[in-house]
Amino acid sequence: MNTEYKPQSVESKWQKIWQDSNIFGVSQENDKPKYYLLEMFPYPSGRIHMGHVRNYTIGDVVARYKTMAGFNVLHPMGWDAFGMPAENAAIASKIHPKKWTYENIDYMRAQLRKMGFSYDWDREIATCAPEYYKWEQLFFIQMYNKGLVYKSRAFLNWCDQCKTVLANEQVVEGQCWRCGSQVFLKEHDQWFFRITAYAQELLDDIEKLKDGWPERVLNMQKNWIGxxxxxxxxxxxxxxxxxxxxxxxxxxxxxxxxxxxxxxxxxxxxxxxxxxxxxxxxxxxxxxxxxxxxxxxxxxxxxxxxxxxxxxxxxxxxxxxxxxxxxxxxxxxxxxxxxxxxxxxxxxxxxxxxxxxxxxxxxxxxxxxxxxxxxxxxxxxxxxxxxxxxxxxxxxxxxxxxxxxxxxxxxxxxxxxxxxRLRDWGISRQRYWGAPIPMVYCEKCGTVPVDVKDLPVLLPENVELTGTGISPIAQIESFVNTTCPVCGGKAKRESDTMDTFVESSWYFMRYCSPHSNDKPFDRNEVQYWMPVDQYIGGIEHAILHLLYARFYTKVLRDLGYIGFDEPFQRLLTQGMVIKDGAKMSKSKGNVVDPEELISNYGADATRLFCLFAAPPEKDMDWSDKGIEGSYRFLSRLWRLVLDMKEQLISTDVSSERPPKSMEPLKRKTHQTIKKVSEDIEKRFRFNTAIAAMMELVNDLYRAKETARTPEEFSVIREAVQNLLVMLSPFVPHIAEELWDALGNREMLFRFSWPDYDPSWCEEQEATIAVQVNGKLRATITVTRDSEQKAVEARALSEANVKRFLQDSDIKKVIYVPNKIINIIAAAR
RNA sequence: GCCCGAGUGGCGGAAUUGGUAGACGCAAGGGACUUAAAAUCCCUCGGAACUCAGUUCUGUACCGGUUCGAGUCCGGUCUCGGGCACCA
Incomplete structure (x- = not known):
């Protein structure tokens, strides 16, 4: 085998195997506990950016880890596909928003595949599909019938750039959250969701989220509800x-x-x-x-x-x-x-x-x-x-x-x-690329909902987009002119579309039964998978999306669809990707293109650096040198394993007591399993987990120099096998490749997360800091759990300790086993 | 104004329950290998001082406290970041 690490061929090989075997597909299953892991789905803007890469890499580590740890993991992906950029692109370059959106989706799906993410692609959804927004229109009508939707003329935030009204949540410092231009008040007819009816419950239920959500986000929501x-x-x-x-x-x-x-x-x-x-x-x-x-x-x-x-x-x-x-x-x-x-x-x-x-x-x-x-x-x-x-x-x-x-x-x-302080959520948008609001204005009957059996109200495709501020579909006679569902007389359709935050308020439920075509989702399946066990996304949605989704969940509960109150059990808000002291943006010219990274260093190195550079909730400084370090580590791993391939294949992991020379390595192996498991499970600290595995690799290089006998290589094999298993959620392609090279038959993704042997986690010896009056004067090595007497004697015999005890009386000795001994003395 | 965070080497960051501050990586410097370079491997790497195999002093934004012992706990100050705010 060629011993040079070339990620591109390795990665495409395994991506094909994963795809062909549909290894990431999941279904309801009863013998394993379920785990629903969700990352905020992207808007299909054209290409993935580093923010996506970071977000989805974090999610993928958790998904793969949980799968290996014995959970039935739902890890879906889809597209928040309605929205203004599609329309703006259409106005600018005469491409139909639908075509633009679906082409972007195809391109971005391929990019995500190249990152090696473990999504169940059978569950992919795009919110601009009638099969999706149909149900949203149904919810709208049911909410209308329950008094949770109403229309009112009011002074509203108007963005002249986007030619639409905005909800209060979408105005940041007097400016449009999307385009940054000044927002003005304008009197407008608007449809509202009565979120204020849930204000008290949204506030009260924050209590239920205390353990799983960052306090910062809960505070922001509290302030917002006011x-x-x-x-x-x-x-x-x-x-x-x-x-x-x-x-x-x-x-x-x-x-x-x-x-x-x-x-x-x-x-x-x-x-x-x-x-x-x-x-x-x-x-x-x-x-x-x-x-x-x-x-x-x-x-x-x-x-x-x-x-x-x-x-x-x-x-x-x-x-x-x-x-x-x-x-x-x-x-x-x-x-x-x-x-x-x-x-x-x-x-x-x-x-x-x-x-x-x-x-x-x-x-x-x-x-x-x-x-x-x-x-x-x-x-x-x-x-x-x-x-x-x-x-x-x-x-x-x-x-x-x-x-x-x-x-x-x-x-x-x-x-x-x-x-x-919370206001009702204004959801009318005077734009084309959104879900039509399913209402009809009849001269005789007034405002009436579309008959449910006539849903979906399809978004017409033959439009001319001009960006003038009147809803483009208002000009399509064949759409606007209709008959009244009550009296059958002449009527006109509502021509505004819904805020795209409506789509993202329930997509996580649709993932549970994405193909359901007679109802929005199957209650059994939703009850099985929901709530989301771990949700991961950017802090910028602390109020907007996360508040709307909480509200919508409560509404769907009260409409009888589901039996739970909160959609997301635990929330991780990942930090931004920063370069040269600023958020990556085209205008600052500090953008790093993930695709370039993949072709230069591979998906694995890209993933590794995203995880290693900072803990997930903190902003991460992008460093071009840093990713080279990650690539170097993977190359080091590659050479380590392939250099010893023959010796490793010809030996097996043994349960015999290892040779003395390899005891430290065996100990390090089990300590690393413990550390990595806990860092992922308890703390979401992938950077320290990776550091621990780097240490193990460093130790393995040393062990490799001295190993001669099959017994010794057996211990090395144990270390390497476990290392590859542990690395696989982080850098899945290289891990599978090396795992395969060592002759393992079962695919790593299907392999179980290793257990550690507690007896091999503890050092035989302890290094004890010897202090005199709280200052470090020596370190001594003693057998673990030594009695104070013995340690004290050893400590007192140290030359430097003696020096500081001259002409002094020992008043007191504080001994913390295996850690520290502090001798308190006073001058005679 | 009110409510949250955060401040540790040249840099990203470790230190999980109050117990050897700086793991791991990046950058830098030195060395080995090489005709040379790249790659790789090894060593050094917070600051200062000294009698320099070593040792001492100092050091986690600042001032003070608790403690045998504080990056970690308490009180105060400063700086930075975030949310809310003419909210009646």
């Missing part, structure tokens, strides 16, 4: 029977509420000023405020401004005539879009009152201090005792919160409530 408890208060508008509703966390300050602030988007703004002479001023203010993008408008530095609407509302406790303002800092999105202003105890309201000369009434006095509205320079937001609050005077403000809320309930002016 629960706060407070009171809903109704203020009557003077001269009408209408109320303004307000949410406050400080009902204790209600007696000090002297004006009202409304968001510019508040519906009352359109009617309130009528007849007051303020109409013009208000509408000008609203128009100019709404032109400013939300991010700027809500930044700290933005000047707080407002305009009087000409109307008043009545403080329900004091009867105070509160002027109603429209103010640019009030968010329509949060609470009720209206804020009762208490300038004495809220800094923002204080500034506003000073600016417009509004009344300030102190209602909470801090201990040992008397606040005076005339001399106050800022609001007092701390605790204290109520004043100017009628029967509540003298009460501690913390107690008054409940007391005032109770009182409001009694006079029917308010109630205790819980408010969430």
């Amino acid at each position: 629960r706060s408890t407070g009171t809903l208060i109704r203020f009557q508008i003077e001269g009408t029977s209408e109320d303004i509703e307000v949410f406050t966390t400080r009902p204790d300050t209600l007696h000090g509420a002297t004006f009202m602030s409304l968001a510019p988007e508040h519906p009352l703004i359109k009617t309130l000023p009528t007849g007051t002479g303020q109409e013009r001023e208000v509408s000008d203010f609203v128009a100019s405020t709404l032109q400013v993008d939300t991010f700027t408008r809500t930044s700290d530095l933005y000047e707080k401004e407002g305009v009087f609407t000409g109307r008043y509302c009545i403080n329900p406790l004091t009867g105070f005539r509160m002027p109603i303002y429209v103010a640019n800092f009030v968010l329509y999105d949060y609470g009720t879009g209206a804020v009762m202003a208490v300038p004495s105890h809220d800094q923002r309201d204080f500034d506003f009152a000073k600016k417009y000369g509004l009344e300030i009434i102190v209602v909470i006095q801090p201990e040992g201090e008397t606040l005076d509205p005339k001399t106050m320079e800022c609001a007092y937001e701390g605790e204290g005792v109520l004043v100017n609050s009628k029967e509540f005077n003298g009460m501690k403000n913390t107690d008054a919160m409940e007391a005032i809320t109770k009182h409001l309930e009694a006079i029917n002016r308010g109630s205790a409530t819980v408010n969430f």
